[in-house]
Amino acid sequence: MATIQDFEQIDIRTGTITVCEPFPRAHKPAYKLTIDFGPDVGVKHSSAQITTLYAPEQLVGRQVLGVVNFPTRIVAGFPSEVLVLGVYAPEGVVLIGADRPVPDGLKLG
Numbered sequence: 001m002a003t004i005q006d007f008e009q010i011d012i013r014t015g016t017i018t019v020c021e022p023f024p025r026a027h028k029p030a031y032k033l034t035i036d037f038g039p040d041v042g043v044k045h046s047s048a049q050i051t052t053l054y055a056p057e058q059l060v061g062r063q064v065l066g067v068v069n070f071p072t073r074i075v076a077g078f079p080s081e082v083l084v085l086g087v088y089a090p091e092g093v094v095l096i097g098a099d100r101p102v103p104d105g106l107k108l109g
Contacts, residue, residue, distance in 0.1 A: 011069035012085070012108035013037050014098055015044070020056040023047060025076040031056060032078060038105020041068050047080040052092030063097045065108060 019034035029051040036043050046066065050059075067083040074080070086093040098106075 009069075010067055012065055013041055013068050014063055014102050014104055014106045014108075015041075015066055015068075015082075016061065016063050016104050017059045018043070018061075020059040022056070023076070023078065025078070027076065030075070031059070033059070033082075033084065035064065035066060035082060035084070036104050037066070037068055037082075038103060040105050044068060044081040045079060046082040046084050047073075047075040047078055048084045048086075048093075050084070050086065050093050050095065053094065062095070063101060063104070065096050065098070 015035040015037040017033050018036050021032045023030040023032045026047060028049050030047050030049045031051060033046045033048050034043060035046060065085045070083055072079050072081045085096040
């Protein structure tokens with residue numbers, strides 16, 4: 001079982017997607033995301049397999065939650081710095097976000 005101390009080590013923040021591009025080099029269908037996590041964390045990039053339920057134009061301007069303190073992963077030559085959070089539904093990945101707009105960079109806690 002995980003402890004509260006384990007959970008406290010994960011830095012989950014609010015961020016706004018500013019750019020969403022197709023990622024044809026990815027092994028599975030994905031987008032390249034640019035996400036603004038506010039002044040403390042800054043702008044980060046992520047590869048996200050969310051193409052089933054979301055078109056790029058639906059994602060730009062959308063606020064999401066992301067883990068910002070995992071090591072960078074290289075996905076098909078692209079540095080993915082953030083894990084965008086979602087749940088696996090039968091129809092595809094559904095993104096998780098705040099239920100109302102909040103400042104970018106707020107920490108889940």
